[in-house]
Amino acid sequence: MTLFWTPSRERVISLPSRMMAAIAAGGVAVLTLPPFSILPLVPVAYATLLVLLRHLPVAKAALVGWAFGLGQFGFGLSWIAESFYVDAERFGAMAIPAVAGLSAGLAMFPAVAAALFAGVARRRAIGGVTACLVFATCWTAAEWLRGHVLTGFPWNLAGYALVDYAALRQPAAWVGSFGLSFLVILVGTLPAQALLAEVRPRWSISLLGVGIVVATWSAGVARLQLEPSSPPGLDLRIVQGNVPQQEKWAPENREATLTRYLDLSTLPGPVDILLWPETAFPGFLDEDVEARSRIAAALPDGSLLLTGVPDRVSTEEGTRYFNTVQTFDQTGVILTGYAKHRLVPFGEYVPFKGWLPIERMTEGLGDFTAGPGPRTLAFPGVPLVAVAICYEIIFPGHVVDGLFRPDWIFNATNDAWFGTSIGPEQHLASARMRAVEEGLPVVRAANTGISAIIDANGDLVARLGTGETGVIDAALPFTYPPTLYARFGDRTLLALIFVTWAVGLAAGLGGTHRHNKKTRTEAKSCW
Template sequence: MGQFGFGISWIAESFYVDAERFAALAIPAVAGLSAGLAIFPAMAAALYAVIAQRRPLGSIAASLLLATCWVATEWLRGHVLTGFPWNLAAYALVDHAALRQPAAWVGSYGLSFLTVLVGVMPGAAYSAVPRQRSAVLVLCAMAIIGLWGAGTFRLGSEAPLPRVDLRIVQGNVPQREKWAPGNRDATLELYLDLSSRPGNVDLLLWPETAFPGFLDEDAAARARITGSLPEGTLLLTGVPDRVESDAGTRYFNTVQAYDSSGEILTGYAKHHLVPFGEYVPFRGWLPFARLTEGLGDFTPGPGPRTLALPGTPLVAVAICYEIIFPGHVVDDLFRPDWIFNATNDAWFGTSIGPEQHLAAARMRAVEEGLPVVRAANTGISAIIDANGDVVARLDTGETGVIDASLPGARAPTPYARFGDWTILVLIVASWSLVYSFGLIRRRLDAEHSRMEEW
C-alpha cells in the first residue's frame, strides 16, 4: 500500500483542477485505489505462503515460486476490471538500456518475473543452508549477466530510417484554461503559431484534445489550420468527436488526420477509456460525476487500429492511458511502422505522473520493436526509438516544438508475435531448468552416499 500510495500520488493532482467540486475526494481516492491495488501483491504473498507451507522448497525454488506468484498477480492487475498495469516491476530497469531489452522477447510482465527473481535471490542465499548459498549466488550472477548480455546483443543492430520529418507541438495550455469558451481562439492561435515555424515538416503532431471542440464540425477552424500547413504536410491531432445515432449522441476521444486541403483522411477512436475520467462505470449504480468536462460519457472505439496515411509509414495510435497496456497497443493483423501516443498529462501538473507515463511508453517501444512518438499538451513530449531510448523530449511545463526525423522500426519482436504466451514459456522453462538441476543434484547426492557406504 505504501508503494502504490507514493507511486500513484499524482492522481490527486487531477482532483484539484476543479477544486470546488472534487478537492475533498483527492486523498480518499488515492488511498482507496492504493488499498485496492495492494490486494494484488498481497495475493502473491499469500499464494506463495500457502504453497511453501505445504511443500519444503530449496532457496532457488522458493525464489522462483515468489517470482511466479508475483508476475501472475501483476498480470491480473493489468486485466481485472479493465486493468491498471502502472509501475510494473520491470519499469525499475527502464533507464538501463541493456537490461530493458529482454522485454522484446518476454514483454514487461516477463521482465517483471526476471526482475523479482533476481531481486529476491540475495535474500534467499542469506537464508539458505551453507552448501546452497554459493549455488544461489552463482545463479543470480548468471541471470544478471544473461539479461545484460542479451540486451547488449539486441542493441548491436540498428533499424533503417524511413526519412520522415516530424514536428511535435507542445502548447502547454493549463487544464483549467483549456476548455474555457473564451480561450478556444487563443489556444488555436498558439498551436498555429508554433506549427508554422520555419523547417521541413512532413507530419505535424498535436496532442490529445489539442483543439478544444469538434474540429470536423468547425469549417472556419479547419480553414485556419490548413491555411498554415505547407503543401504536402499532414496533421495528426487529438480532438473530441460526436456521432448521432438512434440511441442518441455518442462521444468519442479521437485522433484525426487532415491533409493540407482540410479533408479528414482517417481517424482513430480511443478504445481503452479511463474510469471516472472518460466514463463512469456502473453509472446506474454509482452516484458519481466524471472528473472531466464534457456533455456525456465517451464511447469506446473498436480497438487497436493501424492508419495508412499518404507518403508516411503506417502508424498505430494510442491515446494517453492506452500506452500503459502491454500487448494491447498494436493491431496484430496489420503491423504499423511506428506508434503515435497523443496524450494530455496536464491533469497531473509537474508531479511524477508524466515521467512514469513516459517510462511505460518506452517499454512499449522495446516490446513492439517500434518507435513511439509522444505529443503531450503540457509535457512530456518525446521521440523514443525502437530500443526505448529517448531521442528528443520537451519537459513538463515547456512550450515549444520538437523537430526530428522518425526513428526506424525493427523486425517484429517475439513478444510482438506471440504476446503474453512468451511469459508462460519463460516461467515453464525456468521451472523445468530448476527441476532438472534438482534431479541432477539428487542423483549426485545419492551416488555420493553410495560411494561413502562402499
C-alpha cells in the same frame, strides 16, 4: 551454519510489525522505478518482502503482501491526487480517499502473489533458489492479472526498474515487460536466500544472480548491435502547447489555444507530419469550419496534421462521444481517424453508472464511448502508423494491430492533469517499453509534457519536459522487424512461467532427495 536470521527469531516477529515493514518495502520498490530508477534498491524491496513471508500461513502472508502493495501503490500513484485539484471545488475532497481506495484495491494483487507463494511454500517445503523461482512466478502472474482484470491497470510493473538501463531493458523484445518483471523479482529475491543459506549454497545462489544479470545484459547488448532498417526520412514536428488544464475548456480561451498551436506549428523548419496532443483543440473540430480552414492554411505543402480532438456522432439511441485522433490535410477535410478504445474509469466514463452517484472528472456533455480497438492508419507517402491515446500506451501487447503492422506508433496524451509530479515520467516509461517490445519508434505528443521521440531501442531521441512550451523537430527513427514479443505476445511469458515451474519443482525435488540421502547417511553413521 546459518546467519543470525533464524526461523525461531522470525516467528517472534508479530504480524503488525511484518506489515509495517512490508509497507516500507513497498515504498522502496517505487524508488526502483522511473523517475528514480535506483536499481540497487530492487533486492532491498523484494528480498525484504520474501523474508517477511517466510513461515507464514496463507492468510497472514496475504496481509503482508497487501501491506507491501499499499506502500507500493500509495507512494507510486500519489500523483493521481493532483487530478482532483484541477477542479478542487468539485473534486478536491475526494483526492486522498480516492488514492487510498485505489491503492488498497490494487494491493490485492501483491496479496494474491504472497498468498499463492505461501501456499506453495508450505505445501512443498521449498527453499533456496526454488523459493525465488516460485515467488517470481507468483508475482509475475499477479502483475499479469493486474494488467487484465476488469479494465486492467499495468502501471509501474516491476520490470520498469530496467527502463533507464539500455541493455537491460532490451530482453522485453522477447519476453515483454511482464517477462522483465519475472527477471527483476527473481534476481531481487536471490540475496534473501543467499543471506539465509549455509556458506556453500550461499555462493552458488550469489553466482546464479550474477549469471542472470550478465546474461540479460549480454543479450541486451547483442540486440543493440542489430542492424536496423533505414529511417524513412520523414520530418516530424511535435507541438507542446502547454495549456493548463484549468484553462483548457473555458470557451473564452479557445481562440487563444488555437492561436498558440498554430503559431508553434508554423515556426520555420521542414515538416511532413505535424503532431498535436490529446484533445489539443478544445471542441468538435469537424464541426468548426473556420478552425479547420485556419489549420489547413497553416499546413506546409504536402504535410498532414494528426491531432487529438473530441468527436460526437448522433445515433438513434442518442449522441455518442469519442476521444479521437483525427488526420487533416491542406483541404481541411478529415482523412481518417482513430477512437480511443481503452477509456479511463471515472475520467472518461463512470462504470456502474446506474449504481454509483459519481460524476466523471473530464469536461463534456456525456460519457465517452470506446472505439473498436487497435488500428493502423495509412496515408499516401507516409509510413503506416498506429495510434495510442493517453494511457492506452501502458498496455503491453495491446497497442498495435497484429494483422496490419505499422511502422511507428503515435501516442497522443494529456498529462496536464498531473502537473510536475512523477506521473508523467512513469507514463513516459511505459511508452519506452512499448517501443522495445514492438521494435517500433514511439512519437509522443503531450499537452504540458512529456513530449518525446523514442527509437525502437527505447532511447529518448528528443524530449520536452513538463511545463515547457515549444516544438520538437526530428526525423522519424528506424524500425526493427517484428520482435518475438510482437509476434507471440504474452505467450512468451506463458512459456517462461511453465519452464520456471518445471525448473522450480525439479530443483525442489532434487533438494528433497539430497536431504533424504543425507538423513539416511547420518542415520547409518549413528549405528
